[in-house]
Amino acid sequence: MLEINSLSNRLNQWLKRVQVLELSDNIRKQIPENIDYDQTIKIMMSDTSPLKTVLLQEVSVEQWTLKLSEVKFIIPKAKKV
Numbered sequence: 001m002l003e004i005n006s007l008s009n010r011l012n013q014w015l016k017r018v019q020v021l022e023l024s025d026n027i028r029k030q031i032p033e034n035i036d037y038d039q040t041i042k043i044m045m046s047d048t049s050p051l052k053t054v055l056l057q058e059v060s061v062e063q064w065t066l067k068l069s070e071v072k073f074i075i076p077k078a079k080k081v
Contacts, residue, residue, distance in 0.1 A: 028075045034065045 044052050 024075050024078060028072070031068055031071060034068055 041056065044056060
């Protein structure tokens with residue numbers, strides 16, 4: 001009986017690990033590429049409405065790119081644990 005419980009526990013741990021790995025792969029696939037701020041400005045220059053101006057300010061490209069890079073770096077490391 002103890003052996004069955006032990007096998008069941010190991011199976012549950014393995015299944016949880018598989019789920020985590022699948023989730024991390026899904027997250028990694030959904031992460032967009034880094035934003036090219038210069039290209040974004042060129043695209044948005046045709047419309048200088050206040051809304052577009054604020055959106056450009058809110059993008060905060062450096063912070064966004066840094067966070068994306070961190071997530072892209074962390075996911076493969078987490079998968080190895």
